[in-house]
Amino acid sequence: MSIEPEARKSRAQAAAPESAARRPSEPQDGPAKISPMMAQFIAIKAAHPGSLLFYRMGDFYELFFEDAEIAAKALGIVLTRRGKYQGEDIPMCGVPVERAQEYLHRLISLGHRVSVCEQIEDPAEAKKRGAKSVVRREVRRLVTPGTITEETLLDPARANRLLAIARARQADGQWSYGLAALDISTGEFLLSEAPEAQIETEIARIEPAEIVIPEGLMDQPLFVRLAREARAPLTPLGRLAAEGPAAERRICDFFGLATLDGLGALSPAEIAAAAAALFYVDRTQFSARPALSLPTRVAREAHMSIDAATRANLELTRTLGGAREGSLIGAIDRSVTAAGGRLLAERLAAPLTDPDEITRRQEAVAFFFDEPALREAARRALKAAPDLMRAIARLALERGGPRDLAALRDGFFAARALVETLRAAENLPGELAQACAAAGALDPLVPQKLQSALADALPLNRRDGGFVAPDFDAGLDELRALRDDTRKVVAALQARYCDLADMRQLKLKHNNFLGFYLEAPQAQGEKLLKPPFDAMFIHRQTMAGAMRFSTPELSELDVKISTAADQALVRELSIFDELAATLLAQGEAIKRAAAALACIDAAAGLAELAADCGWTRPEVDGSLKFHIEGGRHPVVEAALRRGGAPFVANDCDLSGLAEEGGRIAVVTGPNMAGKSTYLRQNALIAVLAQIGSFVPARRAHIGVVDRLFSRVGASDDLARGRSTFMVEMVETAAILNSARARSLVILDEIGRGTATFDGLSIAWAVMEHLHEVNRSRALFATHFHELTQLGKRLARIDNLTVRVSEWKGDVIFLHEIIAGAADQSYGVQVAKLAGLPAQVVARARLLLSEFEAAERMSSRDRLVADLPLFSASYVKAPEPAEIAHGGGSADALGAALDAVNPDELSPRAALEELYRLKRLRAGEA
Numbered sequence: 041m042s043i044e045p046e047a048r049k050s051r052a053q054a055a056a057p058e059s060a061a062r063r064p065s066e067p068q069d070g071p072a073k074i075s076p077m078m079a080q081f082i083a084i085k086a087a088h089p090g091s092l093l094f095y096r097m098g099d100f101y102e103l104f105f106e107d108a109e110i111a112a113k114a115l116g117i118v119l120t121r122r123g124k125y126q127g128e129d130i131p132m133c134g135v136p137v138e139r140a141q142e143y144l145h146r147l148i149s150l151g152h153r154v155s156v157c158e159q160i161e162d163p164a165e166a167k168k169r170g171a172k173s174v175v176r177r178e179v180r181r182l183v184t185p186g187t188i189t190e191e192t193l194l195d196p197a198r199a200n201r202l203l204a205i206a207r208a209r210q211a212d213g214q215w216s217y218g219l220a221a222l223d224i225s226t227g228e229f230l231l232s233e234a235p236e237a238q239i240e241t242e243i244a245r246i247e248p249a250e251i252v253i254p255e256g257l258m259d260q261p262l263f264v265r266l267a268r269e270a271r272a273p274l275t276p277l278g279r280l281a282a283e284g285p286a287a288e289r290r291i292c293d294f295f296g297l298a299t300l301d302g303l304g305a306l307s308p309a310e311i312a313a314a315a316a317a318l319f320y321v322d323r324t325q326f327s328a329r330p331a332l333s334l335p336t337r338v339a340r341e342a343h344m345s346i347d348a349a350t351r352a353n354l355e356l357t358r359t360l361g362g363a364r365e366g367s368l369i370g371a372i373d374r375s376v377t378a379a380g381g382r383l384l385a386e387r388l389a390a391p392l393t394d395p396d397e398i399t400r401r402q403e404a405v406a407f408f409f410d411e412p413a414l415r416e417a418a419r420r421a422l423k424a425a426p427d428l429m430r431a432i433a434r435l436a437l438e439r440g441g442p443r444d445l446a447a448l449r450d451g452f453f454a455a456r457a458l459v460e461t462l463r464a465a466e467n468l469p470g471e472l473a474q475a476c477a478a479a480g481a482l483d484p485l486v487p488q489k490l491q492s493a494l495a496d497a498l499p500l501n502r503r504d505g506g507f508v509a510p511d512f513d514a515g516l517d518e519l520r521a522l523r524d525d526t527r528k529v530v531a532a533l534q535a536r537y538c539d540l541a542d543m544r545q546l547k548l549k550h551n552n553f554l555g556f557y558l559e560a561p562q563a564q565g566e567k568l569l570k571p572p573f574d575a576m577f578i579h580r581q582t583m584a585g586a587m588r589f590s591t592p593e594l595s596e597l598d599v600k601i602s603t604a605a606d607q608a609l610v611r612e613l614s615i616f617d618e619l620a621a622t623l624l625a626q627g628e629a630i631k632r633a634a635a636a637l638a639c640i641d642a643a644a645g646l647a648e649l650a651a652d653c654g655w656t657r658p659e660v661d662g663s664l665k666f667h668i669e670g671g672r673h674p675v676v677e678a679a680l681r682r683g684g685a686p687f688v689a690n691d692c693d694l695s696g697l698a699e700e701g702g703r704i705a706v707v708t709g710p711n712m713a714g715k716s717t718y719l720r721q722n723a724l725i726a727v728l729a730q731i732g733s734f735v736p737a738r739r740a741h742i743g744v745v746d747r748l749f750s751r752v753g754a755s756d757d758l759a760r761g762r763s764t765f766m767v768e769m770v771e772t773a774a775i776l777n778s779a780r781a782r783s784l785v786i787l788d789e790i791g792r793g794t795a796t797f798d799g800l801s802i803a804w805a806v807m808e809h810l811h812e813v814n815r816s817r818a819l820f821a822t823h824f825h826e827l828t829q830l831g832k833r834l835a836r837i838d839n840l841t842v843r844v845s846e847w848k849g850d851v852i853f854l855h856e857i858i859a860g861a862a863d864q865s866y867g868v869q870v871a872k873l874a875g876l877p878a879q880v881v882a883r884a885r886l887l888l889s890e891f892e893a894a895e896r897m898s899s900r901d902r903l904v905a906d907l908p909l910f911s912a913s914y915v916k917a918p919e920p921a922e923i924a925h926g927g928g929s930a931d932a933l934g935a936a937l938d939a940v941n942p943d944e945l946s947p948r949a950a951l952e953e954l955y956r957l958k959r960l961r962a963g964e965a
């Protein structure tokens with residue numbers, strides 16, 4: 041895109057007085073050859089490496105040299121030239137200030153960092169220092185993906201976290217990693233600690249927008265990979281940022297604490313990470329200070345551990361394609377506020393493991409579930425609540441605008457309405473009672489004041505003015521009247537003077553020489569030269585037939601009118617600051633109230649969902665139960681419902697006893713029957729139960745799951761140099777190395793990505809390991825029917841299959857899970873449904889019956905049945921000759937087969953031939 045002609049004009053004007061410059065990276069020929077402006081630019085640029093420099097010039101932010109080339113390409117704006125540096129043109133491009141946020145958004149989302157350099161004095165001031173002096177400029181902010189606060193740059197539905205990682209050596213010599221996650225758009229500040237093997241899982245939970253790590257770790261493949269997987273840019277920090285006592289001091293200084301003792305037992309790695317995060321905040325925000333909450337430690341055991349692959353596979357907060365729509369959060373989010381939606385996403389990313397805490401959340405949902413009228417009223421009140429957390433955070437950073445004041449006003453009113461609604465309720469459960477108390481603690485006078493202060497229509501930026509309501513401030517009203525209604529002011533003044541002098545012909549006029557003056561006809565003017573009028577009216581001129589007078593008030597009027605606009609704005613800005621200060625003085629209470637509203641919204645939203653979709657409250661405790669009756673997949677069910685199709689509910693029981701471990705269900709069944717859906721729905725039900733939600737099931741009893749693992753589907757990771765099979769094996773290895781009795785494991789078609797017998801052997805051994813060593817509750821979907829044999833030999837393995845029926849040779853999926861093993865794959869029927877050409881389907885049917893006949897005659901089944909536990913015996917593959925000739929079948933069958941020429945058969949004839957051959961083999965023909 042190009043810049044508008046009007047904007048371009050003002051930019052040209054802004055740039056006009058400056059002259060040529062050299063490339064900043066090269067030695068300069070001498071100061072004489074560089075304009076003062078370019079010298080200033082070069083100095084500022086050198087002090088802020090690693091970012092694009094937005095250099096304010098009048099109504100534009102200009103970029104020069106390489107920055108201009110990068111930005112012009114990224115933003116699609118025109119690259120121009122401006123002056124020369126060492127004989128070469130200087131590339132330049134620019135963005136109008138009023139559209140800067142839009143351009144910033146694009147640059148930040150591409151992973152760039154932008155230093156915003158402002159003019160910090162009036163050009164008129166600069167001129168006073170001499171004609172060639174340059175306006176003072178300073179970088180006021182470094183905008184990076186993890187430190188943005190503007191509404192237009194943020195996703196309302198997601199937290200925007202900066203993650204700082206630091207490491208510290210432990211007593212046993214191992215490295216431990218501290219993780220500090222902070223969101224300056226809301227003030228949230230959380231700390232945790234993890235060993236190297238768990239960092240990936242922690243990062244997946246935090247979903248950072250930017251990761252800050254010590255410079256020395258920048259090149260480590262682990263971090264390069266982690267950042268790529270988290271789709272977050274990696275920023276290095278020097279060593280000084282987070283070391284020893286300096287780290288503690290940095291945290292204490294930031295929060296005004298004497299010691300860190302009040303924050304609980306923080307580890308050295310956590311302290312280092314927290315200090316690094318604060319250092320980075322300082323570096324990016326300069327003098328502005330975000331209203332961060334005190335850092336809170338998050339114990340890893342407090343949350344269900346879900347590794348990155350499992351999160352991705354289960355599509356908890358985004359689909360594999362990256363969209364929210366189609367993910368679990370997309371299906372369950374019924375919250376009506378942005379903060380409520382964010383809280384739900386956060387809870388989904390970190391389900392709880394403490395049954396008491398889960399019960400506390402459930403009680404809040406159950407309350408709204410049982411009280412539909414209250415739920416409706418609460419949701420109506422919440423709908424009027426804007427994003428309080430982000431509004432107060434922007435005010436704290438002095439980046440707030442009039443709309444943030446209005447957001448807080450509306451939020452205060454909404455909180456009051458909500459509290460009034462809920463206070464009427466009896467037996468408010470603990471979580472809601474606490475939230476109500478926080479929401480009710482807001483000062484009722486504040487919204488009143490904001491209400492009378494703010495105009496109806498509000499500009500985005502306070503500098504635009506016009507946001508203070510009429511009648512709020514007499515001084516402002518007067519200035520505005522002067523600015524807007526010169527004519528009216530003049531008319532009113534003229535009428536007043538006419539009354540005072542009792543002289544109708546007195547006229548108020550203006551010229552450049554006298555400014556405002558009063559003119560009277562000669563005869564009547566004489567009267568004003570005498571007492572008492574001469575005390576007020578000062579004679580200025582006598583003309584032919586008229587006399588001119590001024591008054592002290594009129595002399596001031598001139599000055600007043602010309603500066604009224606500026607003064608009105610200054611007055612408005614000071615009213616803004618006053619209102620902002622009133623709000624910031626209550627910053628902590630506002631943050632608590634905002635969190636309370638989000639909490640109520642999340643609970644009411646989940647209750648709405650449960651009521652709407654027929655969900656029930658699960659029983660969650662410390663046992664190893666996993667018993668679900670009539671479970672459904674929330675996302676698939678919603679999709680089917682949109683198409684008018686029903687979802688078939690299914691049971692699942694993996695319950696085990698502590699001394700033995702959980703049960704494993706081996707699910708076999710045709711393609712497309714619903715195995716993957718079944719596996720995933722049970723994992724999702726566990727996640728939902730542990731965030732305190734109701735679940736899509738008739739009944740559910742779940743003993744808390746500490747770790748959830750899934751190996752679902754197959755995908756290459758070519759960027760990491762891993763084939764499909766390698767990815768599958770790496771993920772499986774991670775599961776077998778870390779799953780425990782309290783874990784839930786979902787394995788979908790392990791071993792599919794390699795040769796049949798390798799795959800079968802691996803799957804077999806994996807199952808044995810899960811059963812004997814991990815002892816986890818597990819679901820295992822497979823097309824290796826041989827694995828159903830394991831159920832006969834290992835006590836806690838059950839076989840499940842999906843019911844299908846056949847009609848005229850076609851398969852009909854019933855999606856019903858029943859006990860037992862599948863007897864057929866129906867792969868060919870599914871291929872037919874998929875639209876494979878008829879000849880191919882017929883040929884496949886023929887081949888299939890041949891292969892099956894061959895297999896029946898082979899010793900494979902017997903071999904599998906005889907496999908000793910834990911001996912990874914190789915299962916003998918049938919000899920090619922056996923397949924070709926039907927193994928040890930009768931000569932008659934061989935002769936009949938030899939007589940068939942498949943190339944000459946129509947699909948129908950081939951099918952008939954196949955049935956004939958089968959009858960022949962069975963001795964019927």
Ligand SMILES: Nc1ncnc2c1ncn2[C@@H]1O[C@H](COP(=O)(O)OP(=O)(O)OP(=O)(O)O)[C@@H](O)[C@H]1O
Nearest residue numbers: 686687688689710711712713714715716717718855
């Ligand atoms: N319980 C159910 N009720 C209704 N429809 C279902 C149910 N389960 C699955 N389906 C439908 O069947 C489709 C296929 O399901 P799914 O992918 O789970 O099959 P699958 O057995 O895992 O197949 P494959 O073995 O080919 O991977 C789903 O997209 C959904 O539309």
